[in-house]
Amino acid sequence: MSDTSDRLLAETTSERRALCQVAPGLTFMKIESTLQDGRTRYVRALTVDFASFTGKIRATEGETVMDREKTSAMAELMASQGLKPLAAVNGGFFDIASTFSPGALGGLTVVDGKVLNSASNGESALALGNHGTNLWIDKVWSQSKITFTPPGGNPSRPDHVLDGLNREPGRIQGCGGGFGPAGVNDRNANAKNLIDPRMPQVGIHCLDSEETILFTEEFGALPFLAGTVRAVLIGVDRTVKRVSDTTDGMVAAPGEHVVVATGSHAEWLKADAVIGSTMSLPAAAVQRGASAETPVHFPGADDATVNGGPRLVKNGSVGPFDFSGSTTPQYAYLAPRNARTAAGITAGRELVLVVVDKKSGPKDAAHGLTMAQLAEAMKNLGAADAINLDGGGSSTMWVKGAVVNHPSDGVGEERRVGNAIVITAK
Template sequence: MSDTSDRLLGETTNERRASCQVAPGLTFTKIESTLQDGQTRYVRVLSVDFAAFTGKIRATTGKTVKDRERTSDMAGLMASQGLEPLAAVNGGFFDIASEFSPGALGGLTVADGKILNSAANGEAALTLGNHGTNLWIDKVWSQSRITFTPPGGSPSRPDHVVDGLNREPGRIQGCGGGMGPAGENDRNSHPDNLIDARMPQLGIHCLDSDETIVFTEDFGALPFLPGTVRAVLVGADRTVKQVSDTTSGLVAGPGEHVVVATGSHAAWLQTDAVVGSQMSLPAADVRRGASAETAVYFNGTDDAVVNGGPWLVKNGAEGPFDFNSGTTPEHAYLTPMNSRTAAGITTDRKLLLVVVDKKSGPAGPAHGLTMPQLAQAMKNLGATEAVNLDGGGSSTMWVKGALANHPSDGTGEERYVGNAIVVTAK
């Protein structure tokens, strides 16, 4: 590494950078900065230049949505599918405290063009696809509606709002209400009633005892869920095959769905979804923009979305970090120097994937970054748009078969996470 005057934040005594080409159009850069207190900051950057890169950027939840896996294992899964993984970073926020689905994502998640988790409405997200032409960061929203028509009858509640996809019923990681800032709140609440559950809230889960959740084959087998529950298994032909008062052991096969209703919603499902009922579940309405004004369509297997927040850099400006971005100036995520993962887009449409270490490194103790510092760093790296991804012990970068950073989970090992962004050769 060689000293450079192009320092990431300006408070370092010296900064050293070294880069190598992983593949044409894919560059890996190490940035190591000695700070005034003698400690070192370790930053790792993957840069994808779509003008030269011939591979793909993929999102994956691993083998199932409900379970967690290491970023390196998700890259290995790509290898088992013959896709030749080149590099990977951890992805978005997930519900690590859920016993029902600890790997379920706390926001909109799309992999291979398929929606796997619904949005924490109003959250920021990174969208990848179509070899960089469908590359953007924006607020995202989603809503689905479902109808069950009993044999020879009429639905009692047509176009019933679906509260979530592939997650624990009653537990909304990241909060977020209905479609658009004035959308239906659906009775979400915070356990201590301290925040507005209609807005996205980083690192916080909200509650709703009356929910309807849809599970796809991607989730895996459903565990036991306590409380008032009604569950139905719907075949690939959209006909109800099985009804149950427990979720335990239910699993959706290819093209099938399991629909679970809790609390007051259970009575509706018991009335309308009997064996032989027909399910109508149109494609989710996904939108982007401050007021959910622009429709989003996922048309190909290249499309992917990773949830995140806050929005670090917007139109070349840092922040703001405010309530509308899922944070407040006093938010616990903003001020600590933590390990961080972020994604950015440059003016010339390069994708930046960045990981910052905390706690340890090859030269001893390491500094992380506060969220405002991360925004400044992303801007100084050339990003005109950037979003924070899951950080702390989740922050992981893997390049060509080996970890490229020093994960800071309490175990000292790589954390099992909900999803990952994987760069593949094909």
């Protein structure tokens, strides 16, 4: 038993567990631990046993990528789409401070088999596809390029690297690379704020005044973006239909795209993407592994991923979490006790989703868990692999029509978040 586990158990004087079946193969558990100081730690857990569960695990960003919505509302939206939501938890990190796209996710997001957000290269992600057969946690990388061919001619220039997908140009949540070369993180602006400028960081963002971003129909209408900008609307037939020096009013209808470039990239787009030009956009290449060594495909409509980090448990071992002497923003989030959301995969390939409350729940509630304690808690719940998801005020669990934890984004308030993991009956 690790020192962290010893400390976690040493805080506890008694523990009460209550288990109920939400549906065949889906169980909900309440864990309430009385601590030595008299407070109570509130933990809620969902377990999906794919051997008997006949429903589906879905990721959703709500009605549009750019907006935020409550976890409960995202679950209930699926009911209006003819599905039967059973349970849900909040998902990955999103750019809460962006005024351009406050719901945009900070890493790889796949919904219904479609990549909607690029990876912060080197980040961790949770894959949920194909009824548990495509269930994994790993570092992920993504890359994509576009080319514009003039009417009746050859491409005027080589392929152009896309920096991101469905997010604010110039603002990189988590500071990871975007659609750059596999295994390379080229987003090192504000490097002085990073622990390791080559890797993505939780809780901060980087700036880049020269980017090219692709927007899909799922984003919604683009807001105004200041500075040197070029925006082009790409029709269903992949030809340029409209060009503009502003993003205001640009929106991609079903099957369409909008490309936005800033800084020197805007000059490239102005020169190459003229009315009638044809855009070539190969599918985004996604890799997983420490060195982006394994290609990843999302062939089915059920495939989904959510971003997260850090990795909590890997092959049954709790990762090292050394925060001594650190004052950087991401450590300020990782080190202290906080409300937490996490996902784990057991050795038997079950999915475990966990939410831990913070002090703004009941008056006797404990102050959440540190990241190291969360990792140990996930291991104690049977996770052989586990990942931290967005926590703090975002941490929410919803089961069959009701929020079952105590969200900490204000007293009793549920935060509007970027995405959610929703378990449905079909």
